[in-house]
Amino acid sequence: xxxxxxxxxxxxxxxxxxxxxxxxxxxxxxxxxxxxxxxxxxxxxxxxxxxxxxxxxxxxxxxxxxxxxxxxxxxxxxxxxxxxxxxxxxxxxxxxxxxxxxxxxxxxxxxxxxxxxxxxxxxxxxxxxxxxxxxxxxxxxxxxxxxxxxxxxxxxxxxxxxxxxxxxxxxxxxxxxxxxxxxxxxxxxxxxxxxxxxxxxxxxxxxxxxxxxxxxxxxxxxxxxxxxxxxxxxxxxxxxxxxxxxxxxxxxxxxxxxxxxxxxxxxxxxxxxxxxxxxxxxxxxxxxxxxxxxxxxxxxxxxxxxxxxxxxxxxxxxxxxxxxxxxxxxxxxxxxxxxxxxxxxxxxxxxxxxxxxxxxxxxxxxxxxxxxxxxxxxxxxxxxxxxxxxx
Ligand SMILES: Nc1nc2c(ncn2[C@@H]2O[C@H](COP(=O)(O)OP(=O)(O)OP(=O)(O)O)[C@@H](O)[C@H]2O)c(=O)[nH]1
Numbered sequence: 289x290x291x292x293x294x295x296x297x298x299x300x301x302x303x304x305x306x307x308x309x310x311x312x313x314x315x316x317x318x319x320x321x322x323x324x325x326x327x328x329x330x331x332x333x334x335x336x337x338x339x340x341x342x343x344x345x346x347x348x349x350x351x352x353x354x355x356x357x358x359x360x361x362x363x364x365x366x367x368x369x370x371x372x373x374x375x376x377x378x379x380x381x382x383x384x385x386x387x388x389x390x391x392x393x394x395x396x397x398x399x400x401x402x403x404x405x406x407x408x409x410x411x412x413x414x415x416x417x418x419x420x421x422x423x424x425x426x427x428x429x430x431x432x433x434x435x436x437x438x439x440x441x442x443x444x445x446x447x448x449x450x451x452x453x454x455x456x457x458x459x460x461x462x463x464x465x466x467x468x469x470x471x472x473x474x475x476x477x478x479x480x481x482x483x484x485x486x487x488x489x490x491x492x493x494x495x496x497x498x499x500x501x502x503x504x505x506x507x508x509x510x511x512x513x514x515x516x517x518x519x520x521x522x523x524x525x526x527x528x529x530x531x532x533x534x535x536x537x538x539x540x541x542x543x544x545x546x547x548x549x550x551x552x553x554x555x556x557x558x559x560x561x562x563x564x565x566x567x568x569x570x571x572x573x574x575x576x577x578x579x580x581x582x583x584x585x586x587x588x589x590x591x592x593x594x595x596x597x598x599x600x601x602x603x604x605x606x607x608x609x610x611x612x613x614x615x616x617x618x619x620x621x622x623x624x625x626x627x628x629x630x631x632x633x634x635x636x637x638x639x640x641x642x643x644x645x646x647x648x649x650x651x652x653x654x655x656x657x658x659x660x661x662x663x664x665x666x667x668x669x670x671x672x673x674x675x676x677x678x679x
């Protein structure tokens with residue numbers, strides 16, 4: 289009979305996002321476990337949403353100035369109007385000049401600017417309103433200003449953020465609320481301030497859930513979009529993106545970047561003699577074997593049919609040869625007749641081969657793979673001459 293603890297933990301497990309696989313759950317905690325592609329797509333989405341938010345606020349912020357004009361007296365309303373116009377200008381600049389670059393730090397900066405604008409506006413307007421005697425009607429409108437932190441906190445829900453990122457951003461907004469309490473210490477209505485603070489904490493909790501759910505969907509969608517459905521390794525389109533990202537990173541820091549073109553030998557007879565399903569199974573087994581031997585930082589891409597590309601960042605030509613030999617040393621699985629499945633591999637490296645761009649790097653690896661084929665298959669070719677059988 290299951291213990292109470294087992295029942296509770298199995299019930300709690302059903303609360304976890306079902307669209308994620310168990311090994312993906314840690315990706316909800318912090319961004320350091322995200323793949324390059326996920327980070328890139330998330331950064332792009334965050335900046336796009338920052339710009340949407342900025343667009344909305346650039347319209348709504350000056351509009352409310354008309355209400356201020358009707359209820360506040362001189363010189364309070366021109367002061368508030370100036371604040372609103374400056375905030376509107378800052379939102380417009382954010383909208384016009386910030387473009388998605390795919391870089392996560394650019395995305396963080398965009399969120400920081402987006403939230404800094406209304407936070408500064410909130411603190412400044414609070415100081416202005418605190419320095420004036422308000423009548424019943426204008427006091428009611430002034431109370432509306434106190435809702436800005438709630439709007440900002442709720443706004444976090446539109447971003448696919450990790451728990452850590454949520455905590456940092458929510459803490460900053462809560463600290464701004466603390467700062468406002470400190471500035472109006474002497475006149476503070478404590479019960480309503482504490483009530484409002486607690487409400488803000490509740491909204492932060494709900495927002496974090498919304499934001500994490502978005503991230504979970506995004507992780508699942510990106511996985512589906514970038515993976516080959518048969519083998520589960522990267523598909524060609526995402527492989528091209530990965531190679532481009534690694535190429536730029538390697539060039540910036542003048543690091544090695546190796547690429548191997550792997551073509552399985554005599555694959556057609558498997559399909560012809562044993563059927564397509566047997567061919568599919570051989571492809572699945574073979575990719576599993578390759579993945580077992582590759583480093584976590586390497587990317588295995590199904591380039592097409594029975595052709596694969598291995599992208600090895602920060603790996604020089606000698607290390608890449610060792611990695612490829614290790615990958616094939618226990619074989620790549622078996623053909624349905626029990627014979628070992630072999631591959632012809634062409635290898636190229638950015639610094640060793642002095643190539644100009646990632647396309648040239650890939651072409652060179654492809655040419656060397658054909659050389660390995662023409663020299664008898666089941667071998668690795670690094671430069672102009674293949675390096676013997678059994679890769
Ligand atoms: N079962 C299965 N077969 C595939 C898949 N994609 C490509 N193939 C087969 O892979 C075979 C590739 O054949 P070829 O290009 O002639 O290459 P090969 O027979 O491996 O010959 P060499 O590369 O010269 O050693 C074709 O029969 C394709 O139908 C797939 O997803 N599943």
